[in-house]
Amino acid sequence: MKTKTERILSATQVVMWIIFIGLCIQTGATVISYCVSFYNPEAAKNLYMGLNFSELRQYDIGQYQALVFFVVALGTMKAYIAYLTIKIFKEINLSQPFSMEVAKLIQKISQAAFIAGLVALIAYGYIESLHNDGLKVNYNWPAGEFLLLAGVVFTIARVFKKGVELQSEHELTI
């Protein structure tokens, strides 16, 4: 008989798998559309779910490549964060949840979120420079959100590491 926590974790694991697969599809589709756009510029009008960089592609193919790189990089980081979260579900043992492996995974998530935030921040600055050149590029760069996530998860990682130490001490308390 599963406890309420176990049921919630099982449901969350399913949701994370869906998110991970969705992010992989999103990133993969963007890459494929980008490759197609080299032979067929019309593909740049809809890279994925209405993402339109056709104006930028006509303006400068180098800058178009750079922007698509940022989009793919951010998508990859998001998928990686989802993958690390799925790994936590595989590693965690609810009878002794505070293990070093899980603590390392949580730390990796905070590092990945930080890198994603930096990528988004750089991309945002890049887009602003394109706007100054009179180009209209609409894309949402959640830099602040990722940096906030990085800070929160980093704090949780430190607290979790303390939990690992306390659990280890408790295990060796006779």
Next chain:
Amino acid sequence: MQIVVNLDVMMAKRKMSLNELSEKVDLTLANLSILKTGKAKAIRFSTLEAICKALDCQPGDILEYK
């Protein structure tokens, strides 16, 4: 300098095996082994009391600071 557990010394003096001590103090062999080999990080007073009662000794006979 560290706390050393002289459980095996007291057990030898009282001619008691690990199994017997385990039954008397209601501790598993694994936990007693952790204590005996000096891997324990802490010991509860209740455990120390039970061991001293079983071995008829003082805490200082089992724990030494050297």
